[in-house]
Amino acid sequence: MTTTVNPPTPEQQEGIGVRLRHGREAVANRWHHAPRWVRWVLLAAVIVFFYALPNKEFYQYLGPIPTPGANFTQVLFTVSIYVLLAVGLNIVVGFAGLLDLGYFGFFAVGAYTVAVLTSPSSNIKTLWPWLLVVPIAIALTMVSGVMLGTPTLRLRGDYLALVTLGFAEMIRIAAVSSDFLKGQRGFNQIPHPPGKYADGKPFFGVLDARPYYWLVLTLIILVVIGVRNLTHSRVGRAWISIREDEDAAQLMGVPTFKFKLWAFASGAAIAGLAGALFAGKQNFVNSQNFELLNSIIILAAVIFGGSGNIVGAIVGGGLVAYMIERFRGIELFGVELYEYRFLFFGLVLVVMMIFRPQGLIPNRRRAAEFKDRRKEVIVGE
Amino acid sequence: MLLEIEDVSLLYGRIQALHGISLTVDEGEIVALIGANGAGKSTTMRAISGIRPIATGSIKFAGEDISKLRADLRVRRGLCQAPEGRGIFPGMTVLENLDMGAYTRRDKAGIAQDLARVLDLFPRLAERRKQAGGTLSGGEQQMLAVGRALMSRPKLLLLDEPSMGLAPMLIQQIFTIITEINQQGTTILLVEQNAQQALARAHRAYVLETGRIVKSGTGADLLHDPSVKEAYLGVA
Ligand SMILES: Nc1ncnc2c1ncn2[C@@H]1O[C@H](COP(=O)(O)OP(=O)(O)O)[C@@H](O)[C@H]1O
Ligand SMILES: [Mg+2]
Numbered sequence: 279m280t281t282t283v284n285p286p287t288p289e290q291q292e293g294i295g296v297r298l299r300h301g302r303e304a305v306a307n308r309w310h311h312a313p314r315w316v317r318w319v320l321l322a323a324v325i326v327f328f329y330a331l332p333n334k335e336f337y338q339y340l341g342p343i344p345t346p347g348a349n350f351t352q353v354l355f356t357v358s359i360y361v362l363l364a365v366g367l368n369i370v371v372g373f374a375g376l377l378d379l380g381y382f383g384f385f386a387v388g389a390y391t392v393a394v395l396t397s398p399s400s401n402i403k404t405l406w407p408w409l410l411v412v413p414i415a416i417a418l419t420m421v422s423g424v425m426l427g428t429p430t431l432r433l434r435g436d437y438l439a440l441v442t443l444g445f446a447e448m449i450r451i452a453a454v455s456s457d458f459l460k461g462q463r464g465f466n467q468i469p470h471p472p473g474k475y476a477d478g479k480p481f482f483g484v485l486d487a488r489p490y491y492w493l494v495l496t497l498i499i500l501v502v503i504g505v506r507n508l509t510h511s512r513v514g515r516a517w518i519s520i521r522e523d524e525d526a527a528q529l530m531g532v533p534t535f536k537f538k539l540w541a542f543a544s545g546a547a548i549a550g551l552a553g554a555l556f557a558g559k560q561n562f563v564n565s566q567n568f569e570l571l572n573s574i575i576i577l578a579a580v581i582f583g584g585s586g587n588i589v590g591a592i593v594g595g596g597l598v599a600y601m602i603e604r605f606r607g608i609e610l611f612g613v614e615l616y617e618y619r620f621l622f623f624g625l626v627l628v629v630m631m632i633f634r635p636q637g638l639i640p641n642r643r644r645a646a647e648f649k650d651r652r653k654e655v656i657v658g659e
Numbered sequence: 660m661l662l663e664i665e666d667v668s669l670l671y672g673r674i675q676a677l678h679g680i681s682l683t684v685d686e687g688e689i690v691a692l693i694g695a696n697g698a699g700k701s702t703t704m705r706a707i708s709g710i711r712p713i714a715t716g717s718i719k720f721a722g723e724d725i726s727k728l729r730a731d732l733r734v735r736r737g738l739c740q741a742p743e744g745r746g747i748f749p750g751m752t753v754l755e756n757l758d759m760g761a762y763t764r765r766d767k768a769g770i771a772q773d774l775a776r777v778l779d780l781f782p783r784l785a786e787r788r789k790q791a792g793g794t795l796s797g798g799e800q801q802m803l804a805v806g807r808a809l810m811s812r813p814k815l816l817l818l819d820e821p822s823m824g825l826a827p828m829l830i831q832q833i834f835t836i837i838t839e840i841n842q843q844g845t846t847i848l849l850v851e852q853n854a855q856q857a858l859a860r861a862h863r864a865y866v867l868e869t870g871r872i873v874k875s876g877t878g879a880d881l882l883h884d885p886s887v888k889e890a891y892l893g894v895a
Binding site (some may be wrong): 512515516518519522523525526527528529530532533534553565576642644645647649652 | 665678708710729730731734735739740742745746747748749750751755758759760764791792793794807808847
């Protein structure tokens with residue numbers, strides 16, 4: 279039996295694909311063979327670069343990189359939130375291989391938890407400080423992840439995708455229509471994170487987005503270190519085995535349900551954290567912040583970057599969020615490109631899926647898995 | 660009895676794949692389960708390893724009723740299966756695959772010992788230890804699946820068509836290794852379409868037809884049984 283969808287043969291893929299691949303492989307090789315100290319120095323330089331990036335004194339020399347149509351530091355904050363979300367979703371999709379189409383729903387749970395418990399517009403008027411509510415938001419998102427995952431992760435196939443999609447939509451509809459979640463009017467005066475300068479001015483203010491960006495950047499670094507350690511442990515091995523072949527994983531004694539639930543809940547927790555950060559920065563949360571499209575964008579970003587690879591997820595999340603903002607304020611033949619951002623985005627994805635389905639910076643294993651699937655499709659098993 | 664299956668039925672949705680199967684495996688034996696394509700051999704294996712729940716009947720392992728036990732806990736009890744076909748982890752290297760076989764174990768020294776043993780049994784795997792599982796040839800993947808299952812140091816090794824798709828010389832080789840594993844003390848339940856080899860190697864065997872056991876006996880008996888000969892050995 280042969281299936282109707284034939285992936286491109288290796289021959290069809292030669293050409294640009296090959297040249298790009300060789301270039302990237304050369305870079306990857308040089309990286310892996312560089313002495314340890316060189317890698318540390320480069321990594322430190324990259325980190326310093328991103329900490330320096332939101333300063334006008336620095337980015338004004340970066341040519342076309344700053345966004346013309348929007349405040350660049352605000353854009354950087356948005357991008358950093360997307361990167362954090364991509365890192366979290368990568369655990370679910372990339373490591374454990376679970377298709378979560380409603381990841382943004384957890385972001386909403388995090389943001390709304392903060393809004394409800396801190397804002398004066400909330401019905402319950404607890405008015406708790408932001409910092410106290412962050413762990414509650416994370417815990418609640420984790421709980422909602424476990425509640426959603428427990429019935430669905432036992433099932434095989436596409437149930438999870440459908441249920442998560444439904445979950446995100448449910449949250450959105452609740453946000454739009456329930457009085458408790460305030461719909462379009464939303465929650466205002468959500469408190470900022472704590473901290474003051476020596477002169478008494480708050481560190482996290484209204485106008486300057488830089489401190490929030492630095493906070494998210496720092497948290498991204500911490501989360502990445504945590505995720506890295508996890509993936510190099512027994513937990514990581516279990517996730518990879520589940521992604522590669524769930525039955526085989528079970529046959530080797532991996533409690534697959536438990537580990538899927540763990541991946542799903544840790545991913546949710548990171549989204550909850552991102553939501554709490556977003557609410558603390560925006561000061562205002564309403565139902566327009568949580569469109570379904572956002573879930574799809576993050577998923578696409580993870581796949582685009584190279585699912586299963588932390589660096590890939592960071593690059594994917596960063597690039598996708600940045601590109602969307604970069605289109606703002608650019609006019610071509612009298613139309614603003616921003617209006618067509620998703621068209622471009624779709625085109626790029628289609629091209630990617632044809633020429634480089636494993637993503638920009640794939641994981642070594644993932645690449646082998648893709649080759650293996652391709653073989654299976656051709657053999658038509 | 661190490662393994663006792665009694666009157667087991669299994670459903671895939673509304674399709675009944677097993678209709679009350681009973682079979683036993685004694686310690687130290689090689690037992691073969693033969694049958695045509697679609698007879699329910701792999702399904703029987705899935706029922707034993709627990710990746711599919713059974714509808715009725717019972718499965719006992721070393722005296723304990725494991726009918727409702729989770730699959731991963733069955734591995735800890737000493738049951739391990741090398742799945743049919745491409746059941747290895749394609750993105751993991753040969754060594755990582757073998758390491759997954761020892762997932763339930765913590766005794767480093769014992770694991771190292773078993774790794775040496777597996778690489779000794781399958782020199783081809785030793786040569787390709789750093790290669791991704793998905794890039795191995797079909798035969799090498801079969802060997803890897805068997806080696807990986809051995810890494811759990813099972814009391815009962817379940818092999819689902821280890822000779823599938825292999826060249827005749829490799830088939831010979833893999834059956835020799837199966838006998839060797841058995842002589843080193845591992846009990847084996849072997850599923851095969853290649854009835855000739857399986858019956859020649861097995862102490863006892865069962866014949867499965869559309870989800871029912873229709874015949875059983877010693878390997879040698881079945882090898883000479885006229886109806887088995889006709890149906891499974893390609894002798895008119
Ligand atoms: N996942 C499944 N869903 C539905 N039917 C299945 C599934 N797997 C196997 N079957 C059916 O169960 C029967 C037995 O299959 P199987 O155990 O794989 O046979 P064998 O291994 O002997 O070739 C076949 O009729 C097959 O079509
Ligand atoms: Mg089969």
